Amino acid sequence: MLPLTWGFLYPPKASKIKTIQRGTDMKDLEIEKYFKLEAERQNNGIELICSENYPSKETREAMASILVAKYAEGFPGHRYYGGCEYIDAVETLCIERLKKLFHTQFANVQPHSGSQANFAAYHALINPGDTVLSLELNDGGHLTHGSPVSFSSQMYHFVHYPLGNDGHLDYEVIKKCLDEDNPNLFLAGYSAYPYAIDFRKMRDLIDEHNKHSAVHCYFMVDMAHIAGIIAAGLCQNPCDYADLVTSTTHKTLRGPRGGVILTNDPEIAKRIDKAIFPYSQGGPLENIIAAKAVAFKEDMEPSFKDYVRSFMENTKACNDELARLGATVSGTDNHLFLLNVMKTYGITGKEAQLKLESVGITTNKNMIHGDTLKPSETSGIRIGFPAVTTRGCTKAQAIKIADIIDAVLKDKNSDLSAYKAQVLAITSTWKDVMEL
Numbered sequence: 176m177l178p179l180t181w182g183f184l185y186p187p188k189a190s191k192i193k194t195i196q197r198g199t200d201m202k203d204l205e206i207e208k209y210f211k212l213e214a215e216r217q218n219n220g221i222e223l224i225c226s227e228n229y230p231s232k233e234t235r236e237a238m239a240s241i242l243v244a245k246y247a248e249g250f251p252g253h254r255y256y257g258g259c260e261y262i263d264a265v266e267t268l269c270i271e272r273l274k275k276l277f278h279t280q281f282a283n284v285q286p287h288s289g290s291q292a293n294f295a296a297y298h299a300l301i302n303p304g305d306t307v308l309s310l311e312l313n314d315g316g317h318l319t320h321g322s323p324v325s326f327s328s329q330m331y332h333f334v335h336y337p338l339g340n341d342g343h344l345d346y347e348v349i350k351k352c353l354d355e356d357n358p359n360l361f362l363a364g365y366s367a368y369p370y371a372i373d374f375r376k377m378r379d380l381i382d383e384h385n386k387h388s389a390v391h392c393y394f395m396v397d398m399a400h401i402a403g404i405i406a407a408g409l410c411q412n413p414c415d416y417a418d419l420v421t422s423t424t425h426k427t428l429r430g431p432r433g434g435v436i437l438t439n440d441p442e443i444a445k446r447i448d449k450a451i452f453p454y455s456q457g458g459p460l461e462n463i464i465a466a467k468a469v470a471f472k473e474d475m476e477p478s479f480k481d482y483v484r485s486f487m488e489n490t491k492a493c494n495d496e497l498a499r500l501g502a503t504v505s506g507t508d509n510h511l512f513l514l515n516v517m518k519t520y521g522i523t524g525k526e527a528q529l530k531l532e533s534v535g536i537t538t539n540k541n542m543i544h545g546d547t548l549k550p551s552e553t554s555g556i557r558i559g560f561p562a563v564t565t566r567g568c569t570k571a572q573a574i575k576i577a578d579i580i581d582a583v584l585k586d587k588n589s590d591l592s593a594y595k596a597q598v599l600a601i602t603s604t605w606k607d608v609m610e611l
């Protein structure tokens with residue numbers, strides 16, 4: 176028997192509690208319809224957009240947790256609101272896990288996205304009007320790396336280092352640009368660069384340049400795309416060399432949509448925190464921070480390294496099969512490669528994307544090194560295997576997918592529906608996106 180007061184304080188049946196109704200008790204069927212349709216699209220399709228991934232069920236549950244209801248402006252131990260003891264514990268756990276994952280001393284887990292992280296990072300390192308040396312969008316950089324349509328080019332003076340003729344980074348050219356442009360900030364890390372990056376060499380070049388330059392140049396890396404590969408220890412860790420590193424958490428890290436910033440410099444760490452709050456953001460998304468913490472724990476599991484190895488192998492297998500079939504492809508050292516559809520099939524990236532989408536293969540049009548077409552047309556598409564490998568794609572299936580891509584892009588018929596069955600034969604062997 177419960178004491179009388181117990182039942183009074185904790186009424187057993189929630190239905191007896193009178194609450195003010197929020198409009199209607201009916202489910203939002205209009206929205207729910209699209210949840211179902213989107214899950215179906217994801218389940219039936221081959222997702223080759225290299226910046227996408229499927230977070231685990233646990234990560235998605237954290238995103239939908241009640242932490243969403245809490246305001247917590249500030250940082251653990253220094254909040255502008257009461258009631259933050261558990262929020263502080265969650266955010267601290269997230270920070271500690273992230274630091275461990277990338278071997279750094281300081282981390283900020285509050286950026287709402289990769290773009291927000293970059294916005295704050297620039298503010299932490301340089302002043303408006305300062306010069307930033309980065310890779311151009313056309314060569315694989317991101318919008319926030321100085322594109323004319325982004326805040327970045329309007330707040331800072333961006334200049335760009337070109338890639339070598341073979342589409343690889345040319346460290347001699349970077350050295351020359353550093354000396355000629357005297358930037359306040361050098362930026363590495365890209366959206367569509369398929370090769371390994373020598374961060375150690377970049378650090379050496381910047382140190383050498385700083386010895387004789389009147390302007391101190393900081394070194395920033397945006398590891399948004401390759402963060403998972405770095406976490407798995409399968410390429411150089413930029414956190415060992417850069418002054419500041421930004422990332423997204425939803426691509427190869429397989430977490431919720433969001434951003435993070437890392438550094439080993441205590442002074443820069445203080446400037447990062449101020450640049451996030453109060454400079455550029457308000458209340459942090461603590462439910463998303465909890466989900467980041469869940470994902471970082473998963474990323475530390477030995478199985479994550481196996482997963483990263485598999486998606487890199489699958490990406491290479493698809494690239495190599497397309498090359499065997501005569502296609503012009505970039506090759507790959509990471510999770511993505513570029514297929515030059517204009518040179519191979521005489522169609523634009525936009526047309527290729529639409530053709531593939533019509534059979535259930537999702538890719539995105541992408542500029543190719545030296546592209547003469549507009550960003551809305553492009554000569555290429557970008558392909559990567561992080562998402563499908565999460566669902567269980569094997570190397571044999573990656574090769575089969577290359578064969579389907581080649582056949583679809585060669586096919587001049589307007590009706591391509593016959594290929595849909597081939598796509599479904601593959602996706603039906605994979606895990607359901609809601610159960611990962």
Ligand code: PLP
Nearest residue numbers: 288289290317365366397399423
């Ligand atoms: N940095 C790089 C290199 C990216 O590729 C992206 C997104 O594609 C971002 C930043 C921006 O991330 P978000 O879309 O979360 O703003």
